[in-house]
Amino acid sequence: MFYREAGDFKTSYKSDQETFPLKLDKVLFWIAMAIAAFVVPFFLNEYWEKAIFLPFFIYALAAIGLNILTGYCGQVSLGTGGFMAVGAYASFKLMTGFPALDMFVVIMIAGLITAGVGVLFGLPSLRIKGFYLAVATLASQFFLVWLFNKWEWTYNYSATGQINSPQRDFLGIVVTGPYTKPWATYLFCLGFLFLFAWIARNLVRGRIGRSWMAIRDMDIAAEIIGVNPLMAKMSAFAISSFFVGVAGALYFAVWLGAAEPTEAFSIDQSFDVLFMIIIGGLGSILGSLIGAAFIVLLPVLFKNVFVGILGIPTDIAEFSQIILVGALIVFFLIKEPHGIVAYWRTLKGKLRLWPFPY
């Protein structure tokens, strides 16, 4: 009744191919964005910033990156944690080596460096496929984390082996270091997520995105119809690693402020991001966002409801959370391989016809 497409006429190919084909969708999206950008920052406190919004934005960015590789190009990667570490350490070296550099530039260069490393570890994908490749990407995870533990130059020979993000700013606004304001980091990360979600959305429906999907659906057939597998796979690895590297840089520099490779970039990170895209929806940008929100909010929910309100011991809450996440993975793979986003689509379809479905 309220959500309908009657009167929404498409008169050109361009308007038919829009991200939000319905006018109502578009309006709602921009209202939500306006609230996120102009209203939320005024009510933001430290807890909401550090525990909910920043992790959501950063993981969403990493999830979009992995979704490009796994969901769109079909190459399962378990090395996300390692690539996030590359982004983080690259940003650290840039921040300490070139103090005058703007934070935006730092993070973009960190992304580029990660893209290079990603291509290097993506090379085996030309020869090996499926779970052979998934296991091979674990090599990057273990090797990179080891490297950042042992190579003193990467952490500036600090005695603890930890990296700490110094104070740097973006256009004069402090976004890293101990004296940041919640609204500044919030808007900084939101800006990155918005920008990259927009880029990703336009990449995956363009020529390059279609070549990824062709490779995913059947690589030999794609090759025969003229898709260059080398270019498609390498570009997927590069762009995906770029996204993940940016997420890693934000993760360390803006959110955590300090990191140590074994803890912050463990293999659990890789699995968490993989779970986000399975639960949210493989091959969907919106799915990456939903999945990231889900995996980030679940522990917060468990902590507040089970431990805080019901008084269940922390360890039991933690175990039940692990069980729940695992069970959800299996559930979604069986019942809804397209993830939560498929329910969203069904809901929208139903809403359009409501209240007269026939």
Added chain:
Amino acid sequence: MFFLLDPFFYEIVISGLLAGVMYALVALGFVLIFKASGIFNFAQGVLALFAALTLVGFQTGQIPFAHLLSVFGFHVSHWGSGFPTIIALLFSLLVMIGLAWLIVQIVLKPLVNQEGIILFMATIGLAYVLEGVGDLMWGANVKELNVGLPEGPSEFILDTTDMFIDKLEISAAVVAIILVTVLTLFSAYTKMGRALRAVADDHQAALSVGISLETIWWIVWSVSGIVALVAGVMWGAKSGVQFSLSLIALKALPVLMLGGFTSIPGAIIGGLIIGLGEKLFEFYIGPMIGGATENWFAYMLALIFLLFRPQGLFGEKIIERV
């Protein structure tokens, strides 16, 4: 050839080979399931952890879910002094078989005919569930596992050759050899083994001659549950039963890639190569680049190897058709 004179060299070679046997034990469970159902079972390591936890639980007479029950006001922890080792082993075996049935019914049956990578991701989910359930049932603290295997350095070898070899690793090697022999005989000479090989060869054809896929899968998962139990016992006796036990799966993966996913001898030989290479690399190259190379050396070796031979040493050639 200066290193051949080094007395440490032989000690490293032997301990590397014995460590390789331990990796092969875990890899074996992977291969069994992969051959019969095409599922790459990521949960194998957690299966070993779960088996070891269950065994310790039975041995010490823990009540399952004791911690959870205490939330609801039942404060219990033990119901006596526990079972003797052999009975505890038998009970754990039954638990693993029951677990296999549950996995087949709940996870695998609805996913029949899905792509391999989907099943792989499902087993990652399964690994999380099992890990949580195991911790919830038996508690997450580090437990000691003692099944009466000899431990400590072998005096005989120490006296005769001056080498420091753990008895436990020797018994692990013996157990592994027995296990592989039994499995090979089982798959070559029993009716069930033949059915297993038929299913591995061609699901459709096996179905058409009246082999029940469900039963076969149940058997395969039970067998690999039993292999997981053996691996869990060996690793648990070596380094205590705790969460990190499940990480041995990550050690077994490069072994598999090297040996090929479909070959039992491949798992053994891959394990030996990885165990040996890892120890030698750590001893000779490790100090030059900062040490602790064991975490990634196996992966890098397997990765480079795969570039030249994508199906591993003994794996079946991957043929693709459009």
